[in-house]
Amino acid sequence: MKCPLCGKSNDCAVAAGRDPDSCWCMTATMSSSALASIPPEAQGKICICAQCASRDRSEG
Template sequence: MNIPLNTTCPLCGKSNNCCNGIDKSRGICWCTNETFPQEIFDLLSEEDIRKKCICQECLLQFKN
């Protein structure tokens, strides 16, 4: 099995710090408590949507 890890942000390419893509036993990820506006998903390519997590930095930047 060779599942690509969901560790990088599709917008900036940095680590997204999302534990949902790495190890769920680490606990609840920061993104679980955040709301992601629909518009931010419009920035992603279709194959990245729901596969790669946006990092907190990009989310905050988008909201500002």
Template structure:
């Protein structure tokens, strides 16, 4: 399971599941730079769709 670094939930990564990268939900969304900066590390991390949607909703409020 690939874990979201923000909420620690499963991020439902198709790539980690062995599927083609273009099938993953994350390839069809723009991930806000502020979220990426908040979790910047030396390793690759995958923020989940729920956290991205929450961030965008809160930013629009």
């Protein structure tokens, strides 16, 4: 699946049919500004990628 913020692969283990505990997001710290940037239609449906999750969206 693609990240709804940048369009790159989000490397989601769940979407790939792997154990959810093996997903990078289970141990990642997500930037609150990145989470707030997720379009409403994608919230709870499509994961963002690790790069976007760690990026402060106010940095541009």
